[in-house]
Amino acid sequence: MYHLVKGLYRYATSKEEYSVILLGLDNAGKTTLLEQIKAHFLESQTEPRLKTVPTVGQNVATVSLPDMYLKIWDVGGQHSLRNLWQSYYSSCHAIVFVIDSSDVGDADINKLRSEQGIEAGRLAECKLVLESVLQNEDAEGVPVLVLANKQDREDCVEVVKIKEGLVRKVFEGEKGVSVRDSRVLPMSALNGVGVREAVEWICSRVKWNKESRPPVMR
Numbered sequence: 764m765y766h767l768v769k770g771l772y773r774y775a776t777s778k779e780e781y782s783v784i785l786l787g788l789d790n791a792g793k794t795t796l797l798e799q800i801k802a803h804f805l806e807s808q809t810e811p812r813l814k815t816v817p818t819v820g821q822n823v824a825t826v827s828l829p830d831m832y833l834k835i836w837d838v839g840g841q842h843s844l845r846n847l848w849q850s851y852y853s854s855c856h857a858i859v860f861v862i863d864s865s866d867v868g869d870a871d872i873n874k875l876r877s878e879q880g881i882e883a884g885r886l887a888e889c890k891l892v893l894e895s896v897l898q899n900e901d902a903e904g905v906p907v908l909v910l911a912n913k914q915d916r917e918d919c920v921e922v923v924k925i926k927e928g929l930v931r932k933v934f935e936g937e938k939g940v941s942v943r944d945s946r947v948l949p950m951s952a953l954n955g956v957g958v959r960e961a962v963e964w965i966c967s968r969v970k971w972n973k974e975s976r977p978p979v980m981r
């Protein structure tokens with residue numbers, strides 16, 4: 764009887780859990796975003812810890828929302844750490860790709876061939892890294908949210924340019940582009956602007972995609 768009651772209680776109180784992975788070049792703002800998500804959605808933490816250091820390895824946090832848990836993985840974006848990302852793809856339900864809007868030149872990949880220098884180098888790097896995420900078989904069909912971060916900076920490129928000049932062109936090159944849900948949103952992880960909208964988008968898309976990628980019950 765005890766086990767039956769315990770089982771029923773567990774069934775009634777369990778929620779779906781979805782995993783989200785934060786990707787993007789080093790210094791893009793992934794850890795800052797994770798801290799803001801924790802401050803927005805965890806009762807135990809109200810102030811975001813905004814003093815970050817480059818991530819070596821991973822940070823993880825689970826936030827409890829009314830109808831689901833979101834388990835968020837923040838991994839290091841440094842070049843030498845990027846080959847670790849692929850081990851997360853097969854079990855994730857959404858990918859968030861964070862871009863530093865002040866570190867992609869003018870965000871026009873059509874100009875890449877003619878331009879040289881550090882800015883073009885980071886734009887080219889961002890393009891290649893996003894392409895490699897989209898092309899990975901294990902990430903096929905997973906909703907992708909691209910965040911144009913650091914929109915508070917005066918030298919940032921506006922979100923529409925990042926969307927048209929970089930993201931849309933990379934997505935157009937993807938095989939089977941029509942089956943993947945994607946969106947580009949502006950963000951300032953430092954100020955917490957855009958955090959709720961980003962989380963809302965993720966929640967709606969992981970639910971839409973749950974037949975292809977079922978959640979875990981917790």
Ligand SMILES: Nc1nc2c(ncn2[C@@H]2O[C@H](COP(=O)(O)OP(=O)(O)OP(=O)(O)O)[C@@H](O)[C@H]2O)c(=O)[nH]1
Binds near residue numbers: 794913954
């Ligand atoms: N102005 C501004 N700075 C930001 C923003 N988000 C992050 N930063 C700063 O950018 C730097 C890098 O932020 P992190 O969150 O550590 O970057 P990361 O993507 O986790 O970097 P790795 O762990 O190396 O991959 C820090 O100095 C942050 O304070 C933002 O929205 N605006």
Ligand SMILES: [Mg+2]
Binds near residue numbers: 794795817818838840
């Ligand atoms: Mg980090």
